Every structure is written in C-alpha cells, then in structure tokens.
Amino acid sequence: MKSAWLEVKDGEIEASINLFLQKMLEEKLVDAVLVPAELPNKSDIAPTLITEPGILAQARPLAPVMPVSMARVVSRLTRVAPSQRKIAVLLRPCDLRSLVELVKLKQASLDNLLLISLDCYGTYSPADYREFCQDTPNPTDEFLRRVKDGDELNLREACQVCEYFVPQNADLVIGLLGVDVEKGVLLQAMTAQGEDVLAKLNLPGAEAEDRGAAIASLLAHRVESKERLFERVKKEMSGRDNLLDIFAACTSCYNCVEACPVCYCKECFLKSPAFEWEAEKYLDMAEKKGALRMPADTLLFHLTRLNHVGLSCTGCGLCQDACPSGIPLLPLFRHTGDEVQALFDYVPGRDLEEEPPLTMFDENELSWVG
Amino acid sequence: MNIQSSDNIDSAGVDLPTENSREKEFEPVLIGFFCKWCTSAAADLAGTTRLQYPPNIRPIQVTCSSSVDPVYVIRALLSGADGVIVGGCPPGDCHYGSGNLIARRRLAVLKTTLKALGLDEDRVWVRWISAAEGPKFARTMREFTEAMKKKGPSPFKNSWSV
Numbered sequence: 001m002k003s004a005w006l007e008v009k010d011g012e013i014e015a016s017i018n019l020f021l022q023k024m025l026e027e028k029l030v031d032a033v034l035v036p037a038e039l040p041n042k043s044d045i046a047p048t049l050i051t052e053p054g055i056l057a058q059a060r061p062l063a064p065v066m067p068v069s070m071a072r073v074v075s076r077l078t079r080v081a082p083s084q085r086k087i088a089v090l091l092r093p094c095d096l097r098s099l100v101e102l103v104k105l106k107q108a109s110l111d112n113l114l115l116i117s118l119d120c121y122g123t124y125s126p127a128d129y130r131e132f133c134q135d136t137p138n139p140t141d142e143f144l145r146r147v148k149d150g151d152e153l154n155l156r157e158a159c160q161v162c163e164y165f166v167p168q169n170a171d172l173v174i175g176l177l178g179v180d181v182e183k184g185v186l187l188q189a190m191t192a193q194g195e196d197v198l199a200k201l202n203l204p205g206a207e208a209e210d211r212g213a214a215i216a217s218l219l220a221h222r223v224e225s226k227e228r229l230f231e232r233v234k235k236e237m238s239g240r241d242n243l244l245d246i247f248a249a250c251t252s253c254y255n256c257v258e259a260c261p262v263c264y265c266k267e268c269f270l271k272s273p274a275f276e277w278e279a280e281k282y283l284d285m286a287e288k289k290g291a292l293r294m295p296a297d298t299l300l301f302h303l304t305r306l307n308h309v310g311l312s313c314t315g316c317g318l319c320q321d322a323c324p325s326g327i328p329l330l331p332l333f334r335h336t337g338d339e340v341q342a343l344f345d346y347v348p349g350r351d352l353e354e355e356p357p358l359t360m361f362d363e364n365e366l367s368w369v370g
Numbered sequence: 371m372n373i374q375s376s377d378n379i380d381s382a383g384v385d386l387p388t389e390n391s392r393e394k395e396f397e398p399v400l401i402g403f404f405c406k407w408c409t410s411a412a413a414d415l416a417g418t419t420r421l422q423y424p425p426n427i428r429p430i431q432v433t434c435s436s437s438v439d440p441v442y443v444i445r446a447l448l449s450g451a452d453g454v455i456v457g458g459c460p461p462g463d464c465h466y467g468s469g470n471l472i473a474r475r476r477l478a479v480l481k482t483t484l485k486a487l488g489l490d491e492d493r494v495w496v497r498w499i500s501a502a503e504g505p506k507f508a509r510t511m512r513e514f515t516e517a518m519k520k521k522g523p524s525p526f527k528n529s530w531s532v
Contacts, residue, residue: 234488237488238486238487238488238489239487239488239489240488240489240525240526240529242488243487243488243489244529244531244532248531269439269441270441285449286530288449288450289450289527289528289529289530290528290530291530292530293530293531293532297445297532298531298532299448299532300441300444300445300448300532303444303448303483303484303487304440304441304444306483306487307440307441307444307479307480307483308440310479310483311479332487335486336483336486336487339482339483339485339486340479340482340483340486343478343479343482344475357475357479358472358475358476358479361468361471361472361474361475362471363461363462363471365474366474366475366478369474369477369478369481369496370456370474370477370495370496370497370498
C-alpha cells in the first residue's frame with residue numbers, strides 16, 4: 001500500500017494534518033470532515049462535523065483528550081440511515097475498534113465514510129487536558145514532543161495499558177511512531193479507498209520507513225503496564241469485600257452507561273419494569289438481610305454490565321472518566337474483558353467479518369461449562 | 371416436581387428437621403433454572419418414579435436454557451442463594467435447535483466474568499439433562515447440594531449493601 005508524506009513547516013505538526021484535511025474538503029474528495037475541534041471558548045475540544053474548509057484550522061486531530069466517544073458520535077450520525085454524502089472521520093484507534101463493534105451490532109454504518117486514524121500515544125482526562133493547556137502554549141504539538149522524548153505524562157489509566165495504539169481497519173493511518181515529526185508526518189493508505197485519496201491529492205510519496213522497532217518498544221512497555229494493572233486487580237479489586245468497597249461509592253447515575261461506546265441498548269434492561277417492585281418486595285429483601293441499600297441493585301448493575309459488554313469492551317476507559325464518584329471501572333472492565341474475550345479468541349474491533357461470539361456457537365466446544 | 375410453599379422457603383431459608391444432631395447442619399439455598407422440555411420433565415420423572423433428592427433446590431421452569439438472562443443468575447447469587455444451576459437439553463437435542471448452545475456460550479461468559487472478579491464461579495452449575503433422565507436429575511441434585519454444602523454459605527448471604 002502507498003504512503004504519502006505531509007511536510008511539517010515551522011514545527012507545526014498538527015497544522016500539516018489540518019492542511020491535508022482542508023485539501024480533501026476543498027478538492028471535494030469528501031463533503032465533510034468529522035474531527036475533534038477546538039470550540040470557540042478556546043479551551044474545550046469536541047467532535048465537530050465540518051463542511052467549511054476554513055474552520056478546519058480549528059481541528060485538533062492530535063489533541064490528547066477524548067471527552068466523548070467518537071464511535072458513539074458516528075453511530076448517532078448513521079444509525080437512522082447511512083450517510084448519503086462522503087464524510088472523512090478522524091478517530092483514535094480505540095474508538096475505531098468500538099465503531100467496528102457497533103457496526104457489527106447494527107448500530108452504525110460505514111457507508112460513505114473515509115476512516116482516518118492515527119498512532120495514539122494516549123490521552124488525558126478532560127480535566128487534566130484543561131490543566132495541561134493552561135500552562136502549555138500550542139498544547140497538541142507540545143504533547144507529541146514531550147511524549148516522544150519519553151516523558152511519563154499523566155495519561156489516563158486506560159491509555160497507559162493499551163496495546164492497540166496502532167489503528168486497525170482505517171482507510172488512512174497518520175503515522176507518528178518512529179517518524180521524525182519535526183520534518184513531517186507519514187500518511188499510510190491501508191485500503192483502496194485510502195490509496196485513491198492519496199492519488200487524487202497528488203501528495204509526495206514517502207520512503208518506506210521501518211517503524212517496527214518503535215512500535216515494538218511501545219508495545220512492550222504497554223503490555224508490562226497492563227500486567228501490573230491486572231496483578232493489582234487480582235490483589236486489591238476482586239472478591240466480595242473489595243467489590244463492595246469499590247462500588248459503595250456508586251450513586252446509580254448511569255453515566256458509565258451513557259459514556260460507554262458499546263453499551264448501546266436503546267432501553268437498558270436494568271432500567272426496565274423488570275426491576276421495579278412494590279414496597280412489600282423491598283421490605284422482604286431488607287428483612288432477609290436486616291437492611292437493604294437503596295437504590296437497590298448497585299452491584300447487580302455493575303456485574304451485569306461487566307458481563308454484558310465484556311466481549312465488546314475495547315478498554316477505552318470513558319466509563320471511568322464519566323464516573324462522578326471516581327470508581328475505578330477501567331481496571332475491572334479491562335481485566336474482565338480480556339478474560340472473556342480470550343474464551344473465544346475474540347478481539348473487539350479487530351475484524352468486521354468476525355461475528356460477535358454470542359451470536360454464534362459450535363456444538364463441540366466449552367465442555368468445561370457443563 | 372418437588373414444590374414447597376414459598377412461605378417456608380422465604381422466611382428462613384430451608385428449615386429441615388435435624389435427625390440425630392442437635393446443631394443444625396448448613397442447608398444451602400439453591401436455585402434451579404430448568405428448561406421446560408428436558409430438565410423440568412426429568413424432575414417430574416424423578417418425582418413420579420419416587421427417586422430421592424434433597425429439597426434444597428427451588429426449581430424455576432423456563433422455556434429454554436437460553437432464556438435465562440445472566441442477570442437473573444447474578445441476582446440470585448447477590449440475594450444470598452448458595453448456588454444456581456441451569457438445566458438444559460443435551461447439546462444437539464435442543465427443542466428449538468440451538469438454544470442450549472447459545473446458553474452455553476452465555477453461561478461460559480458469566481462464569482468467566484465471575485472468576486475474573488474473584489467471585490466463586492463454581493456456585494453456578496450448568497447441566498444437560500434430557501426428559502428421559504430422571505435418575506440423572508436426582509443424582510445431579512444430590513451432587514450439587516453436597517458440593518454447595520461443602521462450600522458453606524454464600525458470602526453474599528448477609529451483605530445488605532449490594
């Protein structure tokens with residue numbers, strides 16, 4: 001597959017990407033670009049559907065922050081009906097994986113989308129990002145420089161343990177790892193559609209760079225962090241006592257559900273009348289144990305959610321960011337997700353053709369279950 | 371089927387007369403979700419052929435093992451049940467074709483989830499018992515009751531902050 005080179009001028013890395021996006025829009029290769037952009041308040045970033053090329057100067061494709069799931073945004077955009085016009089969508093690798101899951105679950109359509117993703121060094125929580133912006137001029141480029149220098153920045157826990165930082169299933173990949181970003185940014189076409197864009201824009205070709213070493217070294221680091229996290233989960237976050245302690249802070253606000261890219265049910269079963277009872281039933285439950293925490297079913301909610309979305313969980317950690325009580329959801333979801341996915345050798349978002357495991361079966365399997 | 375009135379069950383778990391010992395032996399509270407086409411029929415067969423099995427099990431008839439949403443299994447465990455057993459048709463013999471195979475995947479995920487969270491996944495059993503297997507039903511209930519007795523009371527028995 002072909003690669004192109006986006007030249008970086010005056011050290012403005014992100015601007016070179018924006019220029020490319022702008023060119024695509026001006027040349028009418030796409031009708032719109034969906035990309036994280038800086039809002040007029042100059043401090044917040046949100047996914048923005050841009051049709052006016054000039055506004056792409058405000059795009060922040062490299063901003064190390066993920067306030068909402070872009071996969072959810074694409075679902076919102078295409079669930080009622082697939083897009084009739086061409087839209088370039090720029091999203092992080094985890095969000096792209098979540099999007100693939102949503103497509104499999106018939107909650108989004110990739111029709112007429114051009115998927116662009118990037119080597120992801122990780123993100124801050126929205127609060128940490130705001131703070132980072134306050135004492136850093138040109139925060140997005142500066143972040144990239146620092147992280148490339150090996151600075152251990154205070155990244156979100158989900159990002160620290162993510163092994164899927166190189167995008168899968170994108171049409172175009174913005175290559176940053178193993179690339180001297182002061183000179184330029186690599187643009188790799190991964191599909192025929194991506195190649196077509198590079199050809200039409202007449203971008204200068206790039207030398208085939210060997211990025212393998214840079215990728216392998218980051219991967220080793222991430223896997224090591226993940227193993228450490230899993231050890232902590234096993235020691236400090238599992239078993240009845242730990243789980244009750246952890247979820248004691250839950251207020252049943254359902255923010256984790258709203259933030260989760262793959263928790264998509266229109267009507268949550270746990271909010272359905274199946275879980276509404278008359279006072280007598282609650283009193284019964286209270287009498288059995290002497291008391292009943294209200295609203296009831298906190299742990300039932302979390303265990304059910306872990307069980308329900310574990311197979312599709314991409315470990316983005318947005319649930320943890322969304323929790324007003326600071327419950328450490330990511331370690332639990334990441335660990336449980338890895339375990340249940342391993343049952344079926346399933347990696348969420350790896351391949352569009354891979355059926356979700358619970359929609360199929362094999363007569364001769366899982367004999368240990370019963 | 372061996373059905374007790376719910377009043378007896380709900381007030382204080384199972385209250386069986388103890389024969390020789392004064393101290394009461396731990397009697398596990400067990401919930402069974404049994405497919406109507408196989409395990410439930412096997413329970414009837416066990417009953418009509420007067421096979422003995424412990425009364426700890428509270429059978430709940432379901433249309434298919436695949437209609438057991440894991441949330442109900444979790445609910446039973448968190449409410450203090452000492453064990454939950456799902457009974458379905460042997461693989462290949464599902465009344466609806468493949469419900470039991472779907473159930474098997476679902477319950478594999480549930481057991482793995484419980485294990486990953488450090489909860490005892492062996493309190494959840496899945497067994498395939500056809501309508502003709504009355505003796506197997508009685509034997510399985512004896513084994514299940516014994517195994518849960520050995521485990522002792524569920525750690526959630528008195529947790530009111532769930």
